[in-house]
Amino acid sequence: GAVVSQHPSWVICKSGTSVKIECRSLDFQATTMFWYRQFPKQSLMLMATSNEGSKATYEQGVEKDKFLINHASLTLSTLTVTSAHPEDSSFYICSARSSGSSYEQYFGPGTRLTVT
């Protein structure tokens, strides 16, 4: 149980284009989903928290207009990187917390984004 998927697992795009990454909780309902960014050999950096049906809460320094997050249902959240630039190249990971009382976050497998 507690499986989270991400799609795509890797994507290459040209500078200036937009890319959408999907995060799905497959066997539970996720009231809250989180988006992280991870640079090589570094730990996870929280970008934003999203609750189903609400606007996402972004961490300080994360551009809301660049990283659009939509938590459309209890099983799906999307991250759209708009007008991507090479410095946006990174490993993006989502996590989900179930609607139960526990606080664990279950992570997706990650999406490797390369902007050329």
Place this chain on the structure above:
Amino acid sequence: EDQVTQSPEALRLQEGESSSLNCSYTVSGLRGLFWYRQDPGKGPEFLFTLYSAGEEKEKERLKATLTKKESFLHITAPKPEDSATYLCAVQKYNYGQNFVFGPGTRLSVLP
């Protein structure tokens, strides 16, 4: 300032050589401490949650313990497949549901 540190940064063990990883935290109002395992190019895999000092959790060769200032992840008789980066994260009261992650310990178990 809230901080989560992990030591050592990297650890090499021979197969069967037991050891411990440390996660130290200075946060006020700890709600929970979480251990994850991350393989290269993959998302973190949940291992344990600890909520109060004195609590212990076990899973196969891993055992996690918690005190008021730190947590240990004990690895007994490790195997090469235990090689991974081990991350700890803390969740505070009055900080929503957000985690603060430590930098991780890269564990290599040599056959």
